[in-house]
Amino acid sequence: VCSSDLFNENQLLMKSIISLTLALTFGITAMAQDRYLEEVFTSSDITIEKDVIYGINVNPLLNTSLMDPTYVATNAAQITSEKDSLQNWIATNPSLIPLAFFMPTSMDSSTVLKVGQLKMDIYMPDTASDTIMERPVVVYVHTGNFLPPLVNGSFGGSKEDSSAVEICKRFAKRGFVVIAPNYRHGWNPVALGPTGLPIRRATLMNAVYRAIHDVQYAVKSARYMTANSGNPFRMDGDNMAMLGQGSGGYVSLGYATLDKQAETELDKFVFGGNSIIQPSIVGDVNGDGGLINLYTDNGMSDDVDISVNIGGALGDISWMEAGDGPFVSFHAPYDQFAPFDTGTVIVSTTGDDIVDVNGPNTFMAKANSLGLNDAYEGEYPDDPYTARARYFYGMDMANSPIINVNDPIEIDSSGMEGLFTIVVRDGNGDIEPNGSPWDWWSKSDLDAFVAWYNATYGGNYDADDINDNSLLTNPNQSATQGNLYIDTIMGYAVPRMVKTMQIGNWQSVNVDELYMGQLDVVAFPNPASSFITFKTNNPNTEITEIELIDLSGRQVYLNNTVNSSWVEVPSNQLKAGLYVGKIKADNGMEITKKFIVQ
Numbered sequence: 001v002c003s004s005d006l007f008n009e010n011q012l013l014m015k016s017i018i019s020l021t022l023a024l025t026f027g028i029t030a031m032a033q034d035r036y037l038e039e040v041f042t043s044s045d046i047t048i049e050k051d052v053i054y055g056i057n058v059n060p061l062l063n064t065s066l067m068d069p070t071y072v073a074t075n076a077a078q079i080t081s082e083k084d085s086l087q088n089w090i091a092t093n094p095s096l097i098p099l100a101f102f103m104p105t106s107m108d109s110s111t112v113l114k115v116g117q118l119k120m121d122i123y124m125p126d127t128a129s130d131t132i133m134e135r136p137v138v139v140y141v142h143t144g145n146f147l148p149p150l151v152n153g154s155f156g157g158s159k160e161d162s163s164a165v166e167i168c169k170r171f172a173k174r175g176f177v178v179i180a181p182n183y184r185h186g187w188n189p190v191a192l193g194p195t196g197l198p199i200r201r202a203t204l205m206n207a208v209y210r211a212i213h214d215v216q217y218a219v220k221s222a223r224y225m226t227a228n229s230g231n232p233f234r235m236d237g238d239n240m241a242m243l244g245q246g247s248g249g250y251v252s253l254g255y256a257t258l259d260k261q262a263e264t265e266l267d268k269f270v271f272g273g274n275s276i277i278q279p280s281i282v283g284d285v286n287g288d289g290g291l292i293n294l295y296t297d298n299g300m301s302d303d304v305d306i307s308v309n310i311g312g313a314l315g316d317i318s319w320m321e322a323g324d325g326p327f328v329s330f331h332a333p334y335d336q337f338a339p340f341d342t343g344t345v346i347v348s349t350t351g352d353d354i355v356d357v358n359g360p361n362t363f364m365a366k367a368n369s370l371g372l373n374d375a376y377e378g379e380y381p382d383d384p385y386t387a388r389a390r391y392f393y394g395m396d397m398a399n400s401p402i403i404n405v406n407d408p409i410e411i412d413s414s415g416m417e418g419l420f421t422i423v424v425r426d427g428n429g430d431i432e433p434n435g436s437p438w439d440w441w442s443k444s445d446l447d448a449f450v451a452w453y454n455a456t457y458g459g460n461y462d463a464d465d466i467n468d469n470s471l472l473t474n475p476n477q478s479a480t481q482g483n484l485y486i487d488t489i490m491g492y493a494v495p496r497m498v499k500t501m502q503i504g505n506w507q508s509v510n511v512d513e514l515y516m517g518q519l520d521v522v523a524f525p526n527p528a529s530s531f532i533t534f535k536t537n538n539p540n541t542e543i544t545e546i547e548l549i550d551l552s553g554r555q556v557y558l559n560n561t562v563n564s565s566w567v568e569v570p571s572n573q574l575k576a577g578l579y580v581g582k583i584k585a586d587n588g589m590e591i592t593k594k595f596i597v598q
Helices: 003-029 069-074 076-092 162-173 196-228 247-257 360-369 384-391 443-457 463-471 479-501
Strands: 046-058 115-125 135-141 177-181 235-245 306-310 327-331 342-346 353-358 419-421 521-524 531-536 543-550 555-559 566-570 577-585 590-597
Touching: 046 162, 046 196, 069 076, 115 162, 115 196, 135 162, 135 196, 135 247, 162 177, 162 235, 162 479, 177 196, 196 235, 196 247, 196 353, 235 247, 235 479, 247 306, 306 479, 327 360, 327 479, 360 419, 384 419, 384 479, 384 521, 419 479, 443 463, 479 590, 521 577, 521 590, 531 543, 531 577, 531 590, 543 566, 555 566
Parallel strands: 135 177, 135 235, 235 306, 306 327, 327 419
Antiparallel strands: 046 115, 115 177, 342 353, 521 531, 531 566, 543 555, 543 577, 577 590
8 A cells, every 4th residue: 555545535524524523513502501511612722821839849760869768857956947947938038038948959959958849730621611610620630640651661651641631521521620741750669679669659659648738738729729719710619529540549539538647657667665656757647747848837727528439449448438539439440559459559661569449349338338429329220421430340350460369350330339440451351451441542652752861861761662552551542532532521420519519500410311312322342353242222202213433434334224223243344443323213313423343
C-alpha cells in the first residue's frame, strides 16, 4: 500500500469519525439536558485556570535527608528557626522567601528546609456560558506512585495526564467546578538490606500522609477563596466531592477515613517502638503542626461529601468507621499494583513488599455493613451502569495477582453497592492483566519528554523501556479505549455524587427520569469479545433493527427482524476496534451506541 493510499484511508476514517460525532452531538443537544447528570456545556465553554498556587510547603525531594527522622532530630534547632521564618513570609509576603529555600541541597546547602509551591488547575464552565454563581466542586487527585514522571517508571503521574485532563473536562461540561491539585512526591522504594522494609514502608506511608495534607489544604484554600476572596471561580463550598485515581485513590480513601492519630499507630506502622508517622515531625492528621510542615489552620473545613476511588486501596480497614463515606469504587481485580482484595503493596520495579492494605472487595463490604452506602441500595434498578456493576456480585475472580491474599477472590453478592468491577479482555476473550484501562499516553510525547528531561537534568531514561514496561499492564492503551472506560466511570459515579450532594435533579436519579423522551439502550459487555448485548431499559419497548458500522463507515452487521427487548450480536468475527451500533425501536425512536471489540 503506497503512502498516498494510507493518507486517503486515514482521511476517510477521520471523516467517518467526525460524521458520527456530529450525529451523536446533534442527538444529545436536541434532547432535554439535565445539569450535572449530563454534559450541558461543550469543550469551547470550558475554562482552565492553570497552576493556581494554593500553598507552600517543605519538598523532601529537594533534600531527601528530611525523610529520615534522625536527620530531622539532629537539625531540629535550625529547622525550627527556618520554619518560623518561612511561615512568617508565607503569611505576609511569600515573594520574600529567599531563593536558597527553593534550591536543592546539591546546589545550595545553606538551608535545611527546602520548599516548593503547591498548585492546582481549575476547570469550570466559563462565566459567559454559565450564569450560576455557586457551582458544586469535584476535587480530582491524580495518580503517579508518589514519585515524579519517569522516576516512577512511567510517563504518567501528574495533573496533566491524558486521563486526568479528560476526567476533569467531563465534570466541567456537566456544570461542576473541578480543582486538580498536585501534591508532594518522595519516598525510597529501593531501600535494601535489614532496614529496607522499614524504610520503604515509612517513606511511602509518609508520602501518602503528606499528599493527604496537601489535598486537605487545597480544599481549605478553595473554601477560603470562596468565602474571603470574592469567589472568583464561583464554587459552592458546601458541596464538594473527591475523586482519586490510581495512587490518588489511596489518597482519597485515606482522606475520608484517617481521622485519628491512633490510626497511624497500628502494629504494621510501628518499628523499633515508634510509629513511622511522627506528628511532631510531619504534623497531625488534620495537617497541623510538625517540624517540617508549614501549613497553618485557615479556619476552613476540609470535609467532602463523597469519596470516589479509581484504583488504589485503603491503608487499613480499621480506619473505616460509621460516619465516613459514602464511597464509590472502580477497580480491576487483575491490577498488579493495588490489591482488589486484602493484599500487599509491592515495589513495581523490584517486587519487594511494602505494606498490607485493603482493596475494595474488603472495604466496600464494610462500608455497606456500616450503612455508609444505604442511599444507593436498590436506588437504580434500571440503570445500565448499576446493572453492569451488579453483574459481578457473587462471582469468583480466579488467577488474580499474587498481591492479593485470596485466590480465587469471591465478590460479596450482598454487600457491594457502590463497587464497579472492571475486567479487561483481549481479542481472544482472555483476561488481560490491566489495572488501569482508562489511562493512555502518546509515545511521541513520551519520546520528547524523555529527550528534554535527559538533556536538562543529565538523566539516562530510555523512552522505549518506559513505554514497553507500561504496556505490560495496559497492553491496548489508546485514547479510544480510555475514553470508553471514562464513559463508564462517569455514568456510574456521577448519579451517586449528585444524590449525595443533593444537587440538580437529585431526587429522580433513575433511568426513567434521565432518559425521558428518548430511547434508552444499554450495550454490554463493553469492551466486547465474543458477543455484544443490546437491551432496552423499558420492557414495553422492543428493538426492531440493529446495524453495526465500523470506523470506515462500512456496514458490518444488519438485523432488521429483531422484535425483542434483548438481543445478543456475535462480535467474535469482527476485527478489534471501535464500532457504532445504530438501534431502532418499535416506537419509532433511534439511538446510536459506541463500543469496542477486543
